[in-house]
Amino acid sequence: MKSPGNLTVLGKIVRPLMWIGGLALVICLVSTMAYLYSAQTSPSGKRVIKGLGDSVVITFDDADIPHIKANSPTDAVFALGYLHASERSWQLEMNRRLASGRLSEILGNDTVSIDRFIRTLGIKRAAERQFDRYPVAAKRLLQAYADGVNTGNAHLGWALPVEYFLTGSKPGHWSPTDSVAWMLMMAYDLGGNWQKELQRLELSQFLTTKQVWEITPPYDAGEPVSNLDFAKIYQDLKVFNPKPGPAEDKSKKLPSTELTSIPLPGGKDGVGSNNWVLSGKLTTSGKPLLANDPHLGLSAPAIWYFAHLNAPGLDVIGATLPGIPAVVLGRTDKLAWSFTNTGPDVQDLYIEQIDPSNPGMYRGPDGYLPFKVHQEIIDIKGSPSLNFLVKETRHGPVISDSYARAKRSIDTSRFALALRWTALDLENQSVVGLLDINRAKDLDTLKEALHKNYAPMQNVVMADLEGNIAYQAAGVAPKRVLHQGLYGVAPALGWDKQYDWNGYVPFNQLPSSNNPEQGWIATANQKIIAVNDPNPLTGDWEMPTRYDRIVQLIKARNSHDANDMKTMQADTLSLGATPLLSLFKASQSSHKLAPQALEISKTFDGDMKVDSAGALIFNAWADQLTRNLFSRLGYLFTENYGSRHFRNSLFLALQNPASPWCDNPKTNAVESCSDASNNAFDQALDYLSSQYGNDPKSWAWGKAHIAISEHRPLSKVPLLGEYFNIKTPFPGDGFSINVGRPELLKSSNPYETIQAPSLRTIYDFSDLEKSLFIYQTGQSGWVQSKLYRNMNPLWAKSEYLPLQMKPENTKRQLELTIK
Missing domain, CATH: 1.10.1400 (Penicillin amidase (Acylase) alpha subunit, N-terminal domain)
Known part of the structure; x- marks a missing residue:
């Protein structure tokens, strides 16, 4: 039994500790309350802004879509940049760091392999070279947007999004070339043919070409686009690593979203989109109906942010990408457009033979050539910086020094793998094309703007109030001739001229259609061939399951209305099953x-119903x-x-x-x-x-098939991931119109999905103010905001919100003023 003296001593120790603990708790609560009060999660009121030409008024409707009213396009895109920073600051910061290969500065060793690969590709360097060639008017708009982003970040004050505190970082400076670089990253995400080539190379070490085609079948079974025995070519040259094995494990701490992990973005089966349009002859109103649902990675917040830009010569509403100063998918008061990924083969791998007597040289068609070499330095939080050399050949960057699977596949003492990719071309001005699309007055000027789209190539389905419907494949792709050479299906021999690209397909030879007699147009990443060119744009189209189902549903009725479009987008019958x-x-x-x-x-x-x-x-x-x-x-x-x-x-x-x-x-x-x-x-x-x-x-399918919008980079962090991620049971599979591609061996739950409709839109040309949209999170990127996840239940049930240029109600207003 303890004596009273001992109890007194114990009390003297415990009481101060209790006071200290209580004081710490009070400080924590006060700090939290101060943060929640100060954090500008729903900006409103009046802000004095330097750098604006004139004041801008932004009203937010019931769907939280901002309507930006400006007196010039430069002020409009400044305001868009300001909103992107106000609502999606952390997302912008991750986009900027990813595209620049600078994640490791704040995330440490876990992202070094990502940064090294992005630096090897030279995304930011290519963006800078391309921007130098941009028209002056486009440069001004990109600069205005960048100024808006930087001003918006500055106005956040000390109460930044919580991700900054968790990573010990602050918003970095946004430049016009960061926007161009982010467009390149989107092109990379939608163009992963080189990884299919790499897979065929890997398989060729152990299988015959016939067996490789059984594992990676051509679109038309038994009809490969190349007749070459590529496996024998590789085996005869002994290009393979003599000690192959699994590539290095990626960090379990990183999310497996489309743009933040190794394997890197792109190269996934089923990553695509749906779009279709019906002419008035097939609708109850006699006016077109246009539907679009891009299938991209689910992230929290979503990759999209909806906005309405109104200024002289500019009146457009739809989905923007934080980082890019334009509506990417949307409508004006006269027309609307939609994208799906064409999926052309715009990436080729080349096996480069290293000079055995001088590893700084590689074999060209007429002798050995020097690698172009430059140094890169990656600063790493908590570790010494990484210095490494990036090599380039006449085809492009050498990826086998920085990508584990590529390095594992070949004998790197004798060979290297280089990547040729259209998006890195100096001529790429895709952001200029988007800016021009936003100012299109009719379908003719819209199609003219599409000439400037370079990468990624898109299937653009469009319609206007006059009742016209049209389709255009827009972008560049190398010319290929069926059954000649490798057709881009497997890595080519870099020293053999026959495998070099011989120009690009002229725009007027790309697939297109105007007011077809059948009264409808649909694309879903299926095989598309121009009438005047029998050579397909790739040998690796997606399976046509979604396209075939869309056609079935269009033909199932003689007349359709907007509700039928909703039903089609929600359809979960799997023709892959x-x-x-x-x-x-x-x-x-x-x-x-x-x-x-x-x-x-x-x-x-x-x-694939959710309760099945x-x-x-x-x-x-x-x-x-x-x-x-x-x-x-x-x-x-x-x-x-x-x-x-x-x-x-x-x-x-x-x-x-x-x-x-x-x-x-x-x-x-x-x-x-x-x-x-x-x-x-x-x-x-x-x-x-x-x-x-x-x-x-x-x-029930929905108990396993969970749609997860993953936060970057906190999704895999215990407890935090549950707070930042957004999850919901979801129908469909990888082959249904309402797609939800299971992760399979990429996850502990093989049937969860992080690839699904990243948004849905329906444009009703009987009254464009009846247009609809939805996506899987909410407009806000602030995790504590109710607008961070408010759309998720609607999206999961295929319900919609109005997409109106003239909404009846205004929830709040923000004025950016020069005085």
Whole structure:
């Protein structure tokens, strides 16, 4: 028993500690309250601004869309930059640092590999060279936007978005070339053909060319665009790393969003978009209907920010990209336009042979040439700076020094891999094209502006109040001739002139259409060939499942209205699933849950509804079946399964019930595809019961298929990630119109999705003020704001908000004044 004296001593120690703890708690609470009070999460009132030509009035409607009323286009884009900084400051900072290869300055060693690769590509250097060639008028607009961003960041004061405090950083200076660099990053995200080439190179070390085509099938099965035996070429040259193996692991702390991880953006199957337009002959109003839903990575906040810009010669509303001073997807009061990714092959890898007697030289067509070399220095938070050399050949930057998979694939003592990419060309002025699109008065001037779009090439579907509908593929792509050379499907030999590019496809030869007789136009990343040119723009189109379903739904009715457009965008029937249903339903299993699961499976029709147990069982079965057939490829499967869905490969293999791919190499027996299916069903039930319980009737696709808008870079940080990420059950799969591509082996939950409709828009030309939009987060980038995630429930249920130039209500007003 303690004496009273001991208790007195203890009290003397404890009481001060309690006071200190209480005082610390009070300070913490006061600081938090002061921060929440000071943080300008919904700017309003009057701000005095230096650098404006005249005052700008910004009103915010019920959907929180800002309507910028300015007396000049430069003041309008200044105000847009100001809003981007006010609402999305951290997002802008991450965009700027990513495109410049400067993430590691605030995030440390985890992002060094990203920075090194971006520096190797030379994104910021290319942007600076391209900007030098921009017209003076465009330079002024980009400078005005940059001034707006920097002013907006300065006006945030001390109460910055919390991400800055967590990383110990502050907003950096935004320059006009940062906008050009961010456009290049968007082009990179939408142009990953080189990674498919790299995959074919990797497979060629272990497989024949015929087998490689079975793993990476051509768009038209059995009809590859190149007839060359590329695997034999590589094997004869002994280009491969004599000790291949898995590439280095990426940090588990980083999100796997489209622009912040290694593997880098681009190169993912199913990353694309839908758009379609109906002429008045197919609508109840007699006026066109235009729909668009781009499928990009889900991030929090979203990559989009909606705004309305109004100034003399400028009146446009729609989706902007923080970092770029223009409406990228949207409408005026007379016309509207929409994008999907054309997906041309604008990136080629070249195997460069190093001079054995001088590693500073590489083999050219007429002898050895010196590498162009320059030094890069990456400053790393908490570590010494990294100094390294970037080499370039006549084709472009050498990526095998900085990209782990490329370095792993070849014998780097004898060869290097260089990347040729259109977007890095000096002539690229895509941001100028966007600025011109925003000022288009009619479809003719819109099409004229599209001539300036360089990269990424886009399928532009458009319409106007006169009732016209049109399509134009806009961008540059190298000329290729079917069945000549490698056609860009696999790395070419850098010293052989026959593989060099021979100019670009002229704009007037790109696919286009004006008021087609059928009364509709649709694109969904499917194969597109110009009438006057039989040579496709790539050998690696996306599967046509979404396009085919869009066409089915258009043809299912003689007349459509806006509600039908909503229904189409929400459609979740998967034509990537329906060809497998007969095998799926014929599966046999001795699993204890098999009777219930098989009964549910009998009625499954391929519709990936959020509450469907059949959809969950099917996807788990298809997943396990794919793993059964292709996991024998080892790390070449596990590293790719996720960025590649292998569904085409599965279709091809299952055409032969006795396909050798269905045989399990680990057993003495010879298994058929039916045996592989049965085994996959058993494995699926094992997995599902372990994750979702032993009652198949309670299973639902939405319990597994969670759409996650990931925050950069906090999404994988315990506790913080849950606060900053936005999650919701979601329907669809990687092949439905309402797409939700599962992550598969890229995640601990293989069926979660971070690739889905990044926005949806519908333009009704019977009254353009009836136009609609939605995306998956909210307008605000401040995590504590209710506008950070307010759209998410609507988006998940395919509901919409009005996209109006003349809204009835105003929630708040912000005036930027010169005095």
